[in-house]
Amino acid sequence: MTSNKKKRIEDLFNINVLGSGEQPMLFAHGYGCDQNMFRFLYPYFENEYKVVLFDYIGAGNSNISAYSHEKYSSLDSYADDILTICDHLNLENVIFVGHSVSAMIGVLASNKAPTLFSKLIMIGPSPRYINDAHYTGGFDETAIEELLETLDSNYLGWSTTMAPVIMGNSDRPALGEELSASFCSTDPEIAKNFARATFLSDNRKDLKSVAVPCLILQSKKDIIAPIAVGEYTANAVQNGRLKILEATGHCPNLSAPKETAEAILEFLD
Amino acid sequence: MKKADSKRLKAALDLYDYAPCGSVSFDKEAMILDINHTLCIWLGYTKDELILKRSLLSLFRIGGQIFFETHFFPLIQLQGFVKEVYFDIVRKDKSIFHGLINVREVPAHDDLPVSYQATILDISDRWHYEAELIKAKKQAEADSKAKADFLATISHEIRTPLNAILGIGNLLHQTSLSENQKEYAKLLLHSSEHLLGLVNNLLDLSKIEAKKIILEQVPFNLADLANLLHQTYLVKSSEKGIHLHTNVDTDVPNYLIGDPLKLKQILTNLIGNAIKFTKKGQVTIAISKMKETTSEVCLKFVVSDTGIGIPKEKLEAIFQEFAQASYDVNVEFGGTGLGLTISKKLLELHDSSLNVSSELNKGSQFSFELWYKKTNRQSVTTESNSIDFKAHKLEDMRVLIVDDNPANIFIAEQYLDQWKIKYTSAESGLEALSILEEESFHLILLDLQMPKMSGYETAKKIRELNLESSPVIVSFSASTKGEVQSALEEAGIDDHLSKPFQPNELFQKLLKHYGVANEVDNREKKIEPKTETHQDEVPLIETPIPDSYNLQRYRKMANNRQEFLKKFITSTLDALVSYQKDYNRAMNARNIQNLSDLIHKSTMSIYYIQADRLTSLLNESRQGLHQKSTTSDLNELIDTCNHEFETILKGLHKDLKN
Numbered sequence: 001m002t003s004n005k006k007k008r009i010e011d012l013f014n015i016n017v018l019g020s021g022e023q024p025m026l027f028a029h030g031y032g033c034d035q036n037m038f039r040f041l042y043p044y045f046e047n048e049y050k051v052v053l054f055d056y057i058g059a060g061n062s063n064i065s066a067y068s069h070e071k072y073s074s075l076d077s078y079a080d081d082i083l084t085i086c087d088h089l090n091l092e093n094v095i096f097v098g099h100s101v102s103a104m105i106g107v108l109a110s111n112k113a114p115t116l117f118s119k120l121i122m123i124g125p126s127p128r129y130i131n132d133a134h135y136t137g138g139f140d141e142t143a144i145e146e147l148l149e150t151l152d153s154n155y156l157g158w159s160t161t162m163a164p165v166i167m168g169n170s171d172r173p174a175l176g177e178e179l180s181a182s183f184c185s186t187d188p189e190i191a192k193n194f195a196r197a198t199f200l201s202d203n204r205k206d207l208k209s210v211a212v213p214c215l216i217l218q219s220k221k222d223i224i225a226p227i228a229v230g231e232y233t234a235n236a237v238q239n240g241r242l243k244i245l246e247a248t249g250h251c252p253n254l255s256a257p258k259e260t261a262e263a264i265l266e267f268l269d
Numbered sequence: 270m271k272k273a274d275s276k277r278l279k280a281a282l283d284l285y286d287y288a289p290c291g292s293v294s295f296d297k298e299a300m301i302l303d304i305n306h307t308l309c310i311w312l313g314y315t316k317d318e319l320i321l322k323r324s325l326l327s328l329f330r331i332g333g334q335i336f337f338e339t340h341f342f343p344l345i346q347l348q349g350f351v352k353e354v355y356f357d358i359v360r361k362d363k364s365i366f367h368g369l370i371n372v373r374e375v376p377a378h379d380d381l382p383v384s385y386q387a388t389i390l391d392i393s394d395r396w397h398y399e400a401e402l403i404k405a406k407k408q409a410e411a412d413s414k415a416k417a418d419f420l421a422t423i424s425h426e427i428r429t430p431l432n433a434i435l436g437i438g439n440l441l442h443q444t445s446l447s448e449n450q451k452e453y454a455k456l457l458l459h460s461s462e463h464l465l466g467l468v469n470n471l472l473d474l475s476k477i478e479a480k481k482i483i484l485e486q487v488p489f490n491l492a493d494l495a496n497l498l499h500q501t502y503l504v505k506s507s508e509k510g511i512h513l514h515t516n517v518d519t520d521v522p523n524y525l526i527g528d529p530l531k532l533k534q535i536l537t538n539l540i541g542n543a544i545k546f547t548k549k550g551q552v553t554i555a556i557s558k559m560k561e562t563t564s565e566v567c568l569k570f571v572v573s574d575t576g577i578g579i580p581k582e583k584l585e586a587i588f589q590e591f592a593q594a595s596y597d598v599n600v601e602f603g604g605t606g607l608g609l610t611i612s613k614k615l616l617e618l619h620d621s622s623l624n625v626s627s628e629l630n631k632g633s634q635f636s637f638e639l640w641y642k643k644t645n646r647q648s649v650t651t652e653s654n655s656i657d658f659k660a661h662k663l664e665d666m667r668v669l670i671v672d673d674n675p676a677n678i679f680i681a682e683q684y685l686d687q688w689k690i691k692y693t694s695a696e697s698g699l700e701a702l703s704i705l706e707e708e709s710f711h712l713i714l715l716d717l718q719m720p721k722m723s724g725y726e727t728a729k730k731i732r733e734l735n736l737e738s739s740p741v742i743v744s745f746s747a748s749t750k751g752e753v754q755s756a757l758e759e760a761g762i763d764d765h766l767s768k769p770f771q772p773n774e775l776f777q778k779l780l781k782h783y784g785v786a787n788e789v790d791n792r793e794k795k796i797e798p799k800t801e802t803h804q805d806e807v808p809l810i811e812t813p814i815p816d817s818y819n820l821q822r823y824r825k826m827a828n829n830r831q832e833f834l835k836k837f838i839t840s841t842l843d844a845l846v847s848y849q850k851d852y853n854r855a856m857n858a859r860n861i862q863n864l865s866d867l868i869h870k871s872t873m874s875i876y877y878i879q880a881d882r883l884t885s886l887l888n889e890s891r892q893g894l895h896q897k898s899t900t901s902d903l904n905e906l907i908d909t910c911n912h913e914f915e916t917i918l919k920g921l922h923k924d925l926k927n
Binding site for chain 2: 008030031032033036037039063065068069070071088100139142143144145146147148149150151195199221222223224248249250251254255
């Protein structure tokens with residue numbers, strides 16, 4: 001018997017709640033992949049926090065049929081989804097960890113519900129990717145067009161090549177066999193729509209109303225979010241602290257999980 | 270090292286350097302650690318220009334760099350390899366090399382940090398094929414979309430002339446006609462309504478196909494919805510002599526969050542079909558609870574009939590567009606054959622499905638399950654509430670009609686004449702603007718699609734005039750309000766009516782906005798202390814028991830004529846007094862049949878006075894008898910119901926005296 005149980009919030013967002021702590025820590029993945037982005041990071045918090053993981057609609061194992069191109073053409077709808085998830089799980093006093101574009105989604109959600117988050121942790125945030133006269137975002141507008149072309153070019157190969165083979169791989173014990181076959185294999189149209197929503201967004205004006213303590217974690221070298229952008233973000237929020245990591249690249253949560261976790265733990269203490 | 274070994278090593282290195290594929294290794298920061306000769310040749314660089322000087326990332330175009338950082342590298346780090354991903358690589362001369370990259374992680378060992386080995390294939394040929402395929406695919410998709418758009422546009426365009434046909438049909442029906450002519454007018458009206466149904470279905474279907482329909486999440490009252498459907502179909506089923514039963518289990522929550530319009534549409538299709546294909550017996554709508562969590566509930570909806578049934582081999586086909594069980598079915602029963610397809614697709618949108626079981630000549634049963642969020646909000650609004658209590662006299666109202674189509678103007682004028690509303694008409698935006706300089710209006714009915722100056726432009730220009738009276742602008746077009754919402758707001762248009770519209774829809778809009786406009790007027794009047802009383806005026810203020818009943822519908826029918834309204838109220842009073850007696854008799858005798866008859870009999874009176882609470886109490890009573898509830902429970906119900914009767918009777922008496 002079929003039903004629309006997939007519409008239920010847990011299945012809609014593929015929500016996973018782990019850990020033995022009380023205070024919720026909500027991990028929001030960025031553009032590109034899904035909650036597996038935090039695979040190496042969240043174990044550092046499982047003992048003391050209630051770890052909440054999810055996939056945005058259109059990513060990972062979320063219910064793709066709930067995706068709407070109109071709705072998800074701006075980050076605002078993603079922020080609404082964060083509120084839906086928190087509301088559904090009755091989360092309060094939430095520590096929000098947002099990677100990449102999710103840092104700004106967290107900012108938008110925090111402005112919509114100013115008492116929901118007690119702290120914001122932003123990994124590689126950027127309120128504006130495109131340069132303008134008085135601001136360095138790191139990209140010019142042609143970059144986003146080229147990204148869309150790249151996504152198009154990988155169209156035919158995508159579904160197979162970007163999906164990992166399920167492995168019982170002994171040298172990667174962290175990856176169980178359950179690693180979702182859909183990791184990083186988003187529908188190209190969804191990927192393009194999310195890319196547009198992400199890289200064309202401008203959330204600079206939204207930062208100043210964020211009053212809760214914010215930790216901005218910034219790789220020392222990151223082409224997606226250069227150090228200047230991290231500095232800008234830390235200064236623009238009311239109560240921001242910038243921490244430059246030794247790690248490089250846009251995903252220190254994957255490439256340097258220990259260093260990333262330590263920086264977060266230090267901030268939370 | 271032995272000579273043979275060193276020879277083998279050289280051979281291996283040669284193979285590495287001159288293999289027909291590119292090789293490059295890089296570190297965690299994508300810095301190039303080594304690169305083979307083949308790849309250097311392909312890219313036009315020397316090894317010295319790249320090794321430990323350039324990162325692999327810097328050889329990609331910027332889009333590729335983002336892709337690498339957000340998709341490719343995370344995947345390598347998670348699973349240790351990535352196969353066959355395409356990248357544009359920039360040659361030294363800035364031209365593009367089309368490469369397919371395989372990467373393998375070399376884990377840290379012997380003090381060496383982790384590194385990555387990539388093999389790169391030249392896929393220029395394949396790239397060109399793929400580019401052609403993508404182009405062909407896009408073309409095919411564009412063609413299919415163009416066809417869908419064409420269908421949508423045509424359906425849309427048909428609605429405009431259909432508006433005139435439906436309107437004239439309505440007007441014709443109200444003139445004095447011979448028996449023959451009446452029959453023709455009825456046929457005309459029915460056929461145009463049928464055509465409208467078909468066109469609306471086509472539009473819906475094309476919107477579903479184009480994925481333009483999304484599910485709403487709004488609070489709604491399920492009992493109201495079921496009741497409304499029951500009322501809507503009661504007349505039709507009674508006409509055919511079929512019993513219509515609606516059973517909502519008592520444990521089904523009333524207040525839900527979901528998409529009530531889609532649910533209504535699905536049920537409307539199923540109930541309409543059930544009645545259509547049933548000649549005798551009954552049609553039953555049953556709603557029951559399947560599962561429940563703290564926040565959500567899964568409901569099962571079943572529509573069953575005792576109709577002609579569907580042959581087994583046709584069960585699949587009935588869900589296809591324009592398919593009915595047989596050609597004869599269409600001839601005998603009519604219909605578009607789109608209803609089931611739409612219902613099925615709407616359910617798919619909910620991640621649910623439509624189940625059907627049927628036996629030829631015994632009947633059919635359609636069922637589906639839906640999950641809804643529960644809510645405690647008692648203040649779930651229903652559609653009709655928005656115009657309640659604003660039943661002001663419309664005779665003082667002045668309306669400006671702006672439409673380039675004389676037929677549409679004519680129809681609107683006929684309606685306004687009937688309601689005794691004063692109007693002026695303009696056939697273009699420019700004409701409207703010049704009229705507005707001379708006269709003031711309460712409300713402007715504005716067509717959106719006009720040549721030269723569109724409705725939007727006209728509205729903007731009207732707003733720029735900064736008229737003192739600041740008229741309400743209600744636009745109309747073949748688009749639905751949702752489709753044009755943002756454009757309406759931008760142009761300063763207050764409300765929208767989608768074509769074709771029924772006269773009561775127009776009336777409701779006038780009522781809604783003139784009510785508001787009138788309140789403003791009243792406020793202004795208060796400043797000048799002038800009191801006027803009209804003895805013969807229909808009371809504008811509702812009796813203080815608005816929840817038990819509502820005279821809105823009678824007022825509309827009475828067209829503000831006091832004597833008619835009084836007549837309506839008197840006959841309702843008489844009827845209710847006898848209904849109350851019947852009710853008590855049936856309840857005391859525990860006679861379900863008599864109570865059902867009473868409910869059936871009283872439907873129309875109750876409908877007109879919108880005594881929704883009484884309706885649900887009567888239904889509850891029936892359910893109580895049905896489930897053989899305890900005497901004390903029943904007595905309590907009887908008391909409540911009698912109290913409700915009394916409240917309405919008292920209120921109506923009072924209305925009569927006013």
